[in-house]
Structures are given as structure tokens and as C-alpha cells.
Amino acid sequence: MAFLKLIMFLKDYIKDVFGAIKSLATGMKRTGYYFTHHKEIITQQYPDNRETLHLPERFKGEVVMPHDENNEHRCTGCTACELACPNGTIKVVTKFDITPDGKKKKAIDKLVYHLELCTMCNLCIEACPSDAIKMAQTFEHSVFDRAQLTKVLNKPGSKIMDGVE
Amino acid sequence: MYRETQIVSDVAKTPLTGEGTFTINVGPQHPATHGVLHLVITLNGETILNIEPHLGYIHRSIEKMCESLTYRQFIYVTSRMDYLSAHINNHACALCVEKGMQIEIPSRAQVIRVLMDELTRIASHELWWGAMAMDVGAFTPFFHAFRERETINDIMEETCGARLTMNYMVPGGVMYDIHPNFQKRVKDFLQLYKRKIHEYDELVTGNIIFQNRMKGVGVLTAEDVISYGCTGPVARGSGVSSDIRKLYPYEIYDKLEFDEVLETAGDSFARYLIRLREMNQSIRIVEQLIDNIPEGDFQAKTKAVLKLPKGEFYQRVETARGELGVYIVSEGGTTPYRIKFRSPGFSNLSILNHMVKGSKIGDLIAAMGTLDLVIPDIDR
Numbered sequence: 049m050a051f052l053k054l055i056m057f058l059k060d061y062i063k064d065v066f067g068a069i070k071s072l073a074t075g076m077k078r079t080g081y082y083f084t085h086h087k088e089i090i091t092q093q094y095p096d097n098r099e100t101l102h103l104p105e106r107f108k109g110e111v112v113m114p115h116d117e118n119n120e121h122r123c124t125g126c127t128a129c130e131l132a133c134p135n136g137t138i139k140v141v142t143k144f145d146i147t148p149d150g151k152k153k154k155a156i157d158k159l160v161y162h163l164e165l166c167t168m169c170n171l172c173i174e175a176c177p178s179d180a181i182k183m184a185q186t187f188e189h190s191v192f193d194r195a196q197l198t199k200v201l202n203k204p205g206s207k208i209m210d211g212v213e
Numbered sequence: 214m215y216r217e218t219q220i221v222s223d224v225a226k227t228p229l230t231g232e233g234t235f236t237i238n239v240g241p242q243h244p245a246t247h248g249v250l251h252l253v254i255t256l257n258g259e260t261i262l263n264i265e266p267h268l269g270y271i272h273r274s275i276e277k278m279c280e281s282l283t284y285r286q287f288i289y290v291t292s293r294m295d296y297l298s299a300h301i302n303n304h305a306c307a308l309c310v311e312k313g314m315q316i317e318i319p320s321r322a323q324v325i326r327v328l329m330d331e332l333t334r335i336a337s338h339e340l341w342w343g344a345m346a347m348d349v350g351a352f353t354p355f356f357h358a359f360r361e362r363e364t365i366n367d368i369m370e371e372t373c374g375a376r377l378t379m380n381y382m383v384p385g386g387v388m389y390d391i392h393p394n395f396q397k398r399v400k401d402f403l404q405l406y407k408r409k410i411h412e413y414d415e416l417v418t419g420n421i422i423f424q425n426r427m428k429g430v431g432v433l434t435a436e437d438v439i440s441y442g443c444t445g446p447v448a449r450g451s452g453v454s455s456d457i458r459k460l461y462p463y464e465i466y467d468k469l470e471f472d473e474v475l476e477t478a479g480d481s482f483a484r485y486l487i488r489l490r491e492m493n494q495s496i497r498i499v500e501q502l503i504d505n506i507p508e509g510d511f512q513a514k515t516k517a518v519l520k521l522p523k524g525e526f527y528q529r530v531e532t533a534r535g536e537l538g539v540y541i542v543s544e545g546g547t548t549p550y551r552i553k554f555r556s557p558g559f560s561n562l563s564i565l566n567h568m569v570k571g572s573k574i575g576d577l578i579a580a581m582g583t584l585d586l587v588i589p590d591i592d593r
Contacts, residue, residue: 075415132286168375170374171286
């Protein structure tokens with residue numbers, strides 16, 4: 049009886065040992081496959097592949113204000129983006145322009161954008177009624193001084209495009 | 214004998230202070246705790262007598278912050294709770310606001326939302342699988358998992374504009390329509406996944422060292438799981454049915470064909486198998502929907518300023534970790550009066566002491582890995 053028990057134990061033991069070796073060999077086979085198949089490696093060498101790196105057009109990098117060739121933008125200064133922002137990232141400073149026929153007209157003086165507070169949630173772009181701002185595909189934002197992250201989005205001397213209300 | 218893990222059963226009677234016991238700290242800066250979790254562990258030799266998690270290292274007072282944000286604005290903050298299932302968190306908040314406003318969501322938006330949820334769930338489980346293998350000492354599986362996860366992240370980046378904190382779900386639908394390439398790229402991903410999924414079993418599941426470290430370790434009975442309020446794969450690993458998608462269907466989950474994965478062993482290996490098989494169920498859902506995205510609007514027409522009527526609203530969803538509940542108390546204004554999130558991570562962490570008490574300290578990391586803790590979700 050004791051002999052039978054020993055045989056059973058040895059049988060199980062040897063089965064376990066060989067099963068264990070087989071399982072380890074299966075894993076090593078997979079590792080060896082990738083060791084010999086270099087074409088299946090998908091690692092990207094980031095700083096070296098800057099030229100070929102393409103980000104999709106919807107990527108949310110930072111808020112910019114597009115200007116056309118006449119240095120004109122589409123921002124009316126309605127402050128919809130400022131109200132939509134959850135973090136107080138955007139501050140619209142308005143001024144009054146005097147039109148040729150002598151009337152006062154509200155326009156933006158500065159659109160101040162704090163990149164350091166921005167979480168790229170896209171709510172300001174959704175809120176803008178005149179498509180004046182959009183997301184840029186930049187992502188390398190590190191600078192040496194925090195003050196450089198506070199940006200004025202409208203270019204100096206720019207004015208509003210004709211026909212945008 | 215070599216296969217059994219010895220669990221000291223009379224650990225409750227051992228005093229926590231006195232000769233032979235000592236205390237060690239794991240974390241808050243420890244690679245195995247997946248974040249800033251601080252565990253104060255009382256040991257007797259190698260046997261764990263007590264574990265006390267210390268929280269608060271990444272507390273950002275998200276619930277209080279939401280009280281000063283409008284119903285459109287507060288959704289983006291919830292991406293920062295459980296950052297691995299950011300879509301599903303946003304989904305829960307959007308659903309809760311829609312429930313209060315009684316907004317009808319277009320069917321196209323519903324399908325897109327469910328697709329994104331399931332892709333997020335797969336991505337989250339992929340990352341967990343890699344991190345789990347790394348916890349028990351295998352480094353290569355992490356890169357195998359990231360190969361598939363990266364594909365999902367690229368899909369997200371193309372359609373939502375971000376890889377992790379998308380803020381894609383808004384009250385009334387989704388923020389913008391899917392990218393023209395979306396369907397093709399998801400199909401490519403499905404092919405890649407099916408071609409590569411057997412590697413997961415070859416590398417980790419069948420590995421004898423991995424099995425010996427997982428089987429019979431961290432056993433939870435169904436009673437334990439219910440009394441501690443665990444949900445998600447932790448509950449389903451012990452045989453407790455807790456899939457919110459089946460029990461309280463939201464969106465179009467009641468029309469979809471998928472199984473709730475259940476295991477009865479209750480040990481670490483059962484929870485491991487649950488997550489692997491759950492990925493296959495998510496793949497099934499994606500396959501059903503990807504060719505059947507209905508035409509129409511992706512967003513319902515809503516007012517510029519959302520105002521919830523006075524009252525209380527609650528919505529629960531199934532994230533990759535378990536049940537997430539969003540509870541909004543409204544006074545009728547533009548901002549919520551109070552918001553409470555019932556996060557799955559907090560309840561799952563609370564069972565840790567019960568789970569590993571009496572085990573050896575070597576089993577702690579392996580057992581804790583199967584809980585799939587995301588620390589910002591616990592602290593909020």
C-alpha cells in the first residue's frame with residue numbers, strides 16, 4: 049500500500065516537474081521569437097524621429113489664434129471662452145476702437161492665455177462662436193521660466209477680420 | 214506540499230505590539246504600490262499581522278472642486294480620478310447630468326460612447342496585465358501589453374485629441390464626430406489583438422512560477438466581498454455577480470450580446486483570469502458595434518447654460534475596476550450643490566487587510582496587484 053502511494057506521488061511529482069519545464073520553455077520560445085525577429089519591434093526613438101513624427105490634426109496641444117496674411121484674426125472679444133474655461137486659463141482684455149464713422153466698437157486688446165493652467169479640455173474652442181481659436185499640435189512645452197508660459201494670443205498690431213460679428 | 218501556501222489562521226489572537234513584532238512602511242514612494250499609497254505593515258517574522266493603508270498623498274479635493282464648476286466644466290476633472298478609465302468616468306457624469314436634464318441622446322452618440330468605453334476597458338486591462346506581471350517579477354510582458362494598448366491610445370488620440378484625459382463625453386452626446394479613419398483603425402486593432410492574444414497565455418498564464426505565486430493566495434469568499442462592498446473583477450473573482458452593465462443597463466448595453474465573466478475560486482489567479490476573459494467580452498462588444506454605427510447627430514441640442522432642476526440624481530456605471538457612482542445634489546442653479554463619487558478603488562482597497570492577513574509578506578505585492586488599484590481614484 050505504502051509502495052503504491054509512493055509510486056503515485058512520484059508519478060505526480062515527475063508530471064509536475066516536466067509540466068513546469070514545458071511551461072517555462074513555452075515562454076522562452078516566445079521571447080526567442082522576438083529576439084530573432086527584429087522587424088516586429090515597434091519602439092520609436094522619440095527625440096531622433098522628430099522630423100517624421102506626425103500628430104493627428106485633432107491633437108490638443110495648446111490654444112492658438114490663427115491669423116491670416118493681413119494680420120487679421122476672427123476674435124470679437126465676446127469672452128465666451130473665458131466663461132467656459134474651468135481653470136481661469138484665458139483672460140480677455142477688451143478696448144474700444146473708434147470706427148471711421150466716429151462710432152465706438154468693442155474689440156480685443158489682448159487675449160492672455162496661461163498655458164501653465166491649461167488642461168487641454170477643449171471647452172473654450174467648443175464655446176467660441178466665431179472659430180477664432182483652435183488647438184495646435186505642439187507638445188514640447190517646457191521652458192526655463194514659468195513666466196514664458198503666459199502668452200498673448202493675438203499678434204501685435206492685429207485687428208479683427210471684416211465680416212466677423 | 215511545495216504548491217500550498219501556508220496561511221496562519223490564529224493571527225487575530227497575536228498581539229500587534231510586543232516582542233517579535235515589528236512595523237515596516239511600504240510607500241508612499243514604492244514602485245509596487247502603483248502610486249502614492251502608503252501601507253503600514255505589522256509583521257511577525259515574515260507573517261503579516263496587520264495592514265493599515267494611509268491615504269491622502271494625492272488628495273486634490275475633486276468633489277469640493279466640482280461644486281464651483283458648471284455642469285459642462287466639472288466633467289473634465291473626473292478624468293483625473295481613475296485616469297485609466299477616463300472615458301467611463303466622464304460617461305458616468307454626462308449620464309447623470311442628462312438624467313437630471315432629461316436630455317434624449319442620439320443613437321449615434323450612444324454607440325460611439327459604448328465603443329469608446331469598451332476600448333478604454335481593454336486598454337486598462339492591458340496595462341493592468343503588464344503591471345501585474347511586473348509586480349511578480351516578469352518585465353517583458355509589460356512591453357507586450359503596451360504594444361496593444363498603444364494602438365488603442367493612437368485611436369483615442371486621433372478621434373478625441375488626447376491619449377489619457379480625453380474629455381470626449383459631454384452632456385448630450387460626444388464632443389465631436391468620430392474620425393473618418395476610426396472604423397478602419399479599430400478593425401486593424403481587432404486583428405492585431407486576435408493575432409497576439411495567445412502570447413499572453415504563453416508568456417504569463419501558463420507559467421509555472423506565476424501560477425504558484427497566484428493560486429491559493431489572497432482568497433476571498435463571496436461573503437467577504439459583499440461585506441466589504443467590493444465590485445468589479447474583485448467581486449466577480451469570488452463568484453459575486455456585480456456587472457452594472459448587466460444588472461442596471463445604461464445606454465445600449467441591454468441590446469448587446471456579451472457575458473458576465475464569473476470565477477468561483479476567489480484567489481488571485483481567479484481575478485487574473487477574470488480580467489483576461491473580460492477583454493475578450495469587450496472585443497465581442499466592439500465587433501458588434503463597429504460596423505453598425507447609425508447615421509445622425511453625434512450631439513443633442515442643449516442650452517448654452519445647463520441648469521439641473523432641484524433634486525438628487527444618481528448614476529452608476531461599470532468602470533474597468535468596478536462600480537462608479539455619481540451622486541449630484543442640485544439646488545436648481547448652474548453649479549452642483551454637492552457631488553459625491555463612489556469610486557471602486559476605495560472599496561477594493563479596504564479588503565486588502567482581510568485578504569493578506571496571515572500570509573507571508575512576499576504574497577502581499579502579488580495579491581495587491583490583482584486588486585488593480587489606481588491611487589488617484591482612491592484619494593480623489
